Amino acid sequence: xxxxxxxxxxxxxxxxxxxxxxxxxxxxxxxxxxxxxxxxxxxxxxxxxxxxxxxxxxxxxxxxxxxxxxxxxxxxxxxxxxxxxxxxxxxxxxxxxxxxxxxxxxxxxxxxxxxxxxxxxxxxxxxxxxxxxxxxxxxxxxxxxxxxxxxxxxxxxxxxxxxxxxxxxxxxxxxxxxxxxxxxxxxxxxxxxxxxxxxxxxxxxxxxxxxxxxxxxxxxxxxxxxxxxxxxxxxxxxxxxxxxxxxxxxxxxxxxxxxxxxxxxxxxxxxxxxxxxxxxxxxxxxxxxxxxxxxxxxxxxxxxxxx
Amino acid sequence: xxxxxxxxxxxxxxxxxxxxxxxxxxxxxxxxxxxxxxxxxxxxxxxxxxxxxxxxxxxxxxxxxxxxxxxxxxxxxxxxxxxxxxxxxxxxxxxxxxxxxxxxxxxxxxxxxxxxxxxxxxxxxxxxxxxxxxxxxxxxxxxxxxxxxxxxxxxxxxxxxxxxxxxxxxxxxxxxxxxxxxxxxxxxxxxxxxxxxxxxxxxxxxxxxxxxxxxxxxxxxxxxxxxxxxxxxxxxxxxxxxxxxxxxxxxxxxxxxxxxxxxx
Numbered sequence: 001x002x003x004x005x006x007x008x009x010x011x012x013x014x015x016x017x018x019x020x021x022x023x024x025x026x027x028x029x030x031x032x033x034x035x036x037x038x039x040x041x042x043x044x045x046x047x048x049x050x051x052x053x054x055x056x057x058x059x060x061x062x063x064x065x066x067x068x069x070x071x072x073x074x075x076x077x078x079x080x081x082x083x084x085x086x087x088x089x090x091x092x093x094x095x096x097x098x099x100x101x102x103x104x105x106x107x108x109x110x111x112x113x114x115x116x117x118x119x120x121x122x123x124x125x126x127x128x129x130x131x132x133x134x135x136x137x138x139x140x141x142x143x144x145x146x147x148x149x150x151x152x153x154x155x156x157x158x159x160x161x162x163x164x165x166x167x168x169x170x171x172x173x174x175x176x177x178x179x180x181x182x183x184x185x186x187x188x189x190x191x192x193x194x195x196x197x198x199x200x201x202x203x204x205x206x207x208x209x210x211x212x213x214x215x216x217x218x219x220x221x222x223x224x225x226x227x228x229x230x231x232x233x234x235x236x237x238x239x240x241x242x243x244x245x246x247x248x249x250x251x252x253x254x255x256x257x258x259x260x261x262x263x264x265x266x267x268x269x270x271x272x273x274x275x276x277x278x279x280x281x282x283x284x285x286x287x288x289x290x291x292x293x294x295x296x297x298x299x300x301x302x303x304x305x306x307x
Numbered sequence: 308x309x310x311x312x313x314x315x316x317x318x319x320x321x322x323x324x325x326x327x328x329x330x331x332x333x334x335x336x337x338x339x340x341x342x343x344x345x346x347x348x349x350x351x352x353x354x355x356x357x358x359x360x361x362x363x364x365x366x367x368x369x370x371x372x373x374x375x376x377x378x379x380x381x382x383x384x385x386x387x388x389x390x391x392x393x394x395x396x397x398x399x400x401x402x403x404x405x406x407x408x409x410x411x412x413x414x415x416x417x418x419x420x421x422x423x424x425x426x427x428x429x430x431x432x433x434x435x436x437x438x439x440x441x442x443x444x445x446x447x448x449x450x451x452x453x454x455x456x457x458x459x460x461x462x463x464x465x466x467x468x469x470x471x472x473x474x475x476x477x478x479x480x481x482x483x484x485x486x487x488x489x490x491x492x493x494x495x496x497x498x499x500x501x502x503x504x505x506x507x508x509x510x511x512x513x514x515x516x517x518x519x520x521x522x523x524x525x526x527x528x529x530x531x532x533x534x535x536x537x538x539x540x541x542x543x544x545x546x547x548x549x550x551x552x553x554x555x556x557x558x559x560x561x562x563x564x565x566x567x568x569x570x571x
Contacts, residue, residue, distance in 0.1 A: 024570065055570075063415060064568040087418040097409040101318055113310030114417045154416065 012075040014039045014161050014192035015060065020069035022055055022216075029055040030216040032069070037194055037209075042187050044207035044224065045196040052216040053196040054094055057165050061091055073161060087115070090154040094165035094196070096147070100139030104132055104149045111153050118156045126152045129178060143170040151179065155186075162186065164195035168202055180206045233271055237263045237278065238285040245281055250274060311419070311427035315401055319435060326393060326439050331446040337381045338374075338450035345377035354380070358514075374456045375463075375536045378447065383466055383532045386443070387473040388506055390436060394478035395498040397435060398485040401428045403494035409571050422561045425486065429557060432478055440471050459538075466535045469542070472549040476526035477502060479556025486560045487567065526552060 015037040022029035030052035037043045047053045058064045059071050062082020071078040073085045098107060112118050127134060130148045138146055147170040155162065162183070168176040176199075183193050183206055197203050203210055204224055211221040239245060241261040247253065252269030261284075267274055271288065278286065344350065351371040402425075405411040414424060444467040451458045481498045488494040505525050512522035522528045529545035 058570070061416070063412070064570055083418045083420055086416060091416040093412045093416060096413055098413055099314065099318070099410055102314065110310040110314055111417065114419060150413070
């Protein structure tokens with residue numbers, strides 16, 4: 001097997017960044033961000049406003065140049081090969097602005113003129129599923145309809161990767177659901193989806209993995225359920241009022257409420273130790289609840305109280 | 308590039324119509340006033356008494372008492388300045404505004420090179436300026452014939468073409484500025500004030516008869532409408548210089564646009 005043939009078998013990540021850093025003058029955008037998204041994954045990018053999500057996406061799409069580090073999409077360099085990247089990627093900017101004097105159909109013709117012929121079945125499917133009014137001028141459309149037209153324009157060429165910045169913003173809950181189902185369908189067709197969001201439930205619903213970014217720094221990249229479950233579990237125990245439960249000596253555990261016959265605690269580490277201890281007592285009920293991604297998210301940003 | 312050009316032409320259609328209507332009505336009115344005002348000796352005596360700097364505003368070699376002289380005084384002398392204002396407004400609305408309103412973010416989500424986007428704007432601007440000037444020239448000629456006068460088609464066409472080249476040079480020189488400024492209001496203020504200042508500086512330097520070489524560098528100084536109407540020949544050096552400035556401005560704009568970040 002010669003070198004060329006060997007290279008054909010190298011599996012490139014759909015999207016990757018290495019020590020990516022961006023400063024806007026003295027202001028920091030992102031710092032030392034290293035990330036890898038394999039092909040076929042739905043990847044969520046979470047973080048509060050100003051955390052650097054959009055900066056990262058704009059570097060990937062070639063809008064801005066990194067101060068240091070590299071970013072690539074489908075093995076193509078984001079700085080030098082951004083046009084080739086955009087040919088193969090469907091990008092939806094956050095709070096997208098389209099031309100007010102054009103309608104959806106005219107926008108589609110414009111995209112067709114630039115990208116070449118679009119697959120008719122794909123366009124038809126998108127228009128039907130998202131119930132898009134193609135005749136109305138963009139300036140006369142609601143925010144939700146504008147977002148749906150933008151989604152159509154980003155996906156009409158059946159791209160290999162979808163990079164979406166807050167894709168559900170402006171959509172009604174039903175359409176949000178439609179979009180999430182659509183993204184799942186796209187994943188089943190082998191597409192990679194990378195999207196940033198504030199809406200944690202949608203990330204939890206569709207993403208395989210999630211990255212959390214804060215003040216430009218990557219805090220964690222993990223399986224969605226791992227992030228939600230890894231840090232803590234809420235345990236509620238009900239027992240006879242006469243029973244005295246001794247939990248002394250247990251590590252990574254915090255009692256948050258203690259009443260007669262009732263105990264609420266948070267376990268941050270291994271729960272097995274607690275279960276072994278509880279097995280010595282006659283209990284009325286035990287519930288172990290896993291925190292939502294939202295609770296995990298708030299915890300990352302030091303806002304546990306808010307949850 | 309064609310879809311970008313089509314979109315911009317469609318967006319600019321109404322604006323172009325209004326510019327043609329505005330300039331057309333102005334030139335019709337000026338031509339209509341020629342028989343009563345254009346041959347007034349008092350007016351030319353008054354002009355003759357003006358300081359040299361003021362006289363330079365309307366251009367050299369003004370021939371009194373002719374339709375050419377009247378059109379030079381009232382219309383052709385001002386044409387590059389008026390069209391430079393159009394050029395500045397066009398650029399800020401087709402480049403800075405796109406970044407300001409973030410339609411540029413959508414455009415750059417498509418596989419379009421930055422320089423292609425710029426070329427599309429440049430081309431549409433060049434076409435629009437040409438159409439407006441050509442329409443004004445045509446209206447001017449028809450108006451002159453309508454009042455029973457005659458005028459040299461070649462000389463007036465050359466004079467308007469000279470205005471076109473001056474406008475294109477200014478258009479090209481403010482092109483890099485609009486390529487760098489993402490705020491339409493700020494861009495318009497900078498571009499329009501630069502145009503007015505360069506216009507005044509060219510006049511002042513020429514009138515003061517010092518630093519004439521410096522005045523020569525300013526595109527407005529190459530508006531030789533008087534020489535052309537007086538059939539003093541084609542100003543080849545000026546034409547070459549204006550073409551050079553146009554290419555310089557365009558190259559500079561492409562260079563800065565390729566280098567810059569789009570953080571919106």
